[in-house]
Amino acid sequence: MNWIDTILQGVLLGGLYALFAAGLSLVFGIMRLVNLAHGDLIILAAYLILVIVSALGLNPFLAALVAMPVMFALGWLLQRVVLNRVLGNDILPPLLVTFGLSIVIQNALLQGFSADSQRIGAGALETASVDFGPVTLGVMPMLTFASAILVIVGLNQLFYRTAMGRAFRATSDDPVTASLMGIKPASVFAQATGIAMIVVTIAALYLGMRANFDPTIGPARLIYAFEAVIIGGLGSLWGTLAGGVIIGVAQTLGAAVNPEWQILAGHVAFLLVLLVRPRGLFPRAYD
Amino acid sequence: MAGDYRVHARTRAATVAGIVAVVLVIVGYALPAFAGRGLIQDLFFILTMLVLAQFWNLLAGYGGLVSVGQQAFVGLGAYGLFGAAILWGWDPVAALILSGVAALLVAIPTAFFAFRLAGAYFAIGTWVVAEVVRLSVAQWKAVGGGTGTSLPRDAVDGMRGLETVKTLFGASNAAARDILAYWLALTLAIATIGGIYALLRSKRGLALAAVRDNIEAARAVGVDAVRMKWIVFLTAAFGTGIAGGLIYLQKGRVSPDAAFAVTDWTAYVIFIVVIGGIGTIEGPIIGVLVFFALQSLFADYGTWYLMALGMIGIIVMLFAPRGLWGLFSDKTGVQLFPIRRRLTGGKIREE
Structure with missing residues (x-):
């Protein structure tokens, strides 16, 4: 068995999980909102890209660009109309509302697209690979990982270099004081969810190109995303990437020992990290 | 006295x-x-x-x-x-x-x-x-x-x-x-x-x-x-x-x-509690009856039924966060399983 190869594949898989998790990390970090519909929103975006690809005959990457503003608007509206009403000290209302939303999205997709599994065709890119001496890496996984890093660099720039990012951080730390300074938390939250939906669209693009998907697989993706966010620590985007990589490596190592242990190994790694560090590895904000 | x-x-x-x-x-x-x-x-x-x-x-x-x-x-x-x-x-x-x-x-x-x-x-x-x-x-x-x-x-x-x-x-x-x-x-x-x-x-x-x-x-x-x-x-x-x-x-x-199954044993259960009214003993009783009625009337509609269930959950949480029993109890003051201690007698008028 080639351990280096296994670990590298795991790291690259972690890139995909980090993409799933980055949007969640943003929303969770700013408004402590546990969005149980996040996984289903990724699947929704994947169907949106699929529809654009087949209707307009576009390349998947261009189709994702078209889908982004649509998803941004959806996220903005969702936050403004529904989620802002349930934010507060009690975590139960947002949990239940997003849970209801998850069921609605899943079944709406089942109604619209049936339970058949789908895939976003990416042509030769799907199977292309590059030799690096002893290991061979797929182009698609490498592209996924690079995109995850780009997304995180981009979000960090937004967070630490722009007025919007300052408003995000201020609201995250203390919404009441932030609103004394002329920031409207409700509209900051809506922008943040909109941006999270752009990240969701990128995650959906790679999810759809790398493997088959159907309307019911959202919750499984959600649990990996949450694990990555929690391992990384609240409000730390690089931590989220680290979390994704830990889950990815644990899964490929587990699968190398026994294929039935893949998912289990990822969960066990998550529990072990939390046992040692209950607030994750690199928490930025304090609750 | x-x-x-x-x-x-x-x-x-x-x-x-x-x-x-x-x-x-x-x-x-x-x-x-x-x-x-x-x-x-x-x-x-x-x-x-x-x-x-x-x-x-x-x-x-x-x-x-x-x-x-x-x-x-x-x-x-x-x-x-x-x-x-x-x-x-x-x-x-x-x-x-x-x-x-x-x-x-x-x-x-x-x-x-x-x-x-x-x-x-x-x-x-x-x-x-x-x-x-x-x-x-x-x-x-x-x-x-x-x-x-x-x-x-x-x-x-x-x-x-x-x-x-x-x-x-x-x-x-x-x-x-x-x-x-x-x-x-x-x-x-x-x-x-x-x-x-x-x-x-x-x-x-x-x-x-x-x-x-x-x-x-x-x-x-x-x-x-x-x-x-x-x-x-x-x-x-x-x-x-x-x-x-x-x-x-x-x-x-x-x-x-x-x-x-997280859906059957946790999701539905949460819906029952929330629709009926969380934090009361009466709530889950009302909730399970509503859930059963919805299921026996509409389960044949499959995805539409589940979509409606999700929507009901969202609407209840947004507009009646204490559930159906909470609405009823607030209006009428009726409690079937009262746990609140009340002081009566003396100069305090009995209800």
Whole structure:
């Protein structure tokens, strides 16, 4: 068995999980909102890209660009109309509302697209690979990982270099004081969810190109995303990437020992990290 | 005159409700003599979901512990019972106690782990623990691994009490098993509601409500908050485990994906509690009736039904966060299971 190869594949898989998790990390970090519909929103975006690809005959990457503003608007509206009403000290209302939303999205997709599994065709890119001496890496996984890093660099720039990012951080730390300074938390939250939906669209693009998907697989993706966010620590985007990589490596190592242990190994790694560090590895904000 | 004052919780509605409850219980036990098998099966479903809902309500509504991992204890209960019946030849009815014990044994390390996590982390943590338990049980080849297994024929037919039920009602084997399971479910539901009500009326219940409303203030007056959480979590795990064992005793067949399903054993249960009214004993009772009515009327519509269920959950949470019972109780002031202590007598006018 080639351990280096296994670990590298795991790291690259972690890139995909980090993409799933980055949007969640943003929303969770700013408004402590546990969005149980996040996984289903990724699947929704994947169907949106699929529809654009087949209707307009576009390349998947261009189709994702078209889908982004649509998803941004959806996220903005969702936050403004529904989620802002349930934010507060009690975590139960947002949990239940997003849970209801998850069921609605899943079944709406089942109604619209049936339970058949789908895939976003990416042509030769799907199977292309590059030799690096002893290991061979797929182009698609490498592209996924690079995109995850780009997304995180981009979000960090937004967070630490722009007025919007300052408003995000201020609201995250203390919404009441932030609103004394002329920031409207409700509209900051809506922008943040909109941006999270752009990240969701990128995650959906790679999810759809790398493997088959159907309307019911959202919750499984959600649990990996949450694990990555929690391992990384609240409000730390690089931590989220680290979390994704830990889950990815644990899964490929587990699968190398026994294929039935893949998912289990990822969960066990998550529990072990939390046992040692209950607030994750690199928490930025304090609750 | 201090002697004129009295602190009590009883209300007139509660007295009436108590009498109605006694009548309902008697009718409930006698029902198999008149009712058809379909009704008995429906009531079994309602009663077991009610038990799960009451325990989740105890956790989230009173203990402030929002768990998304209760399916772990349903599944452990089911597998505890099947394991005891298949591997050790236990009588399935007697093995129900093992269902609770199996859930309890896993709940202890889970609590050590999960109580270190706050709020949302606790919810996700319990969910991951449930997934780990599901994936681990799927590796247990003696009870069928990932594909699951059935209760052995002789264990099913030789169940304690089955012969009595058969001679009593002249029922077939399968119908007698349904009746027996129904009686057990009814007993479990009564014990659950009675037990939770007794807990809430006791000193511990007062401590629990104090912890839920303001943990710092509760600790300042000497309430051991961590101890209360332990009591609630372990009680809920034990009860949920027995309910899980009973559900699969009636089904006669178990598989990891079904017994550890987050939708069936946690999502629906949360909907029941929220629609009915969280933080009350009446809420889950109303919720399970609404849930059952919706299911029997619209389940044929498949995806549309589930979409509607999701929408109802969202709407209730947005506009009536205390559920249907909360709406009713706020309007009328009626409480069937009152736990609030009121001071009456002396110069305070009696209501």
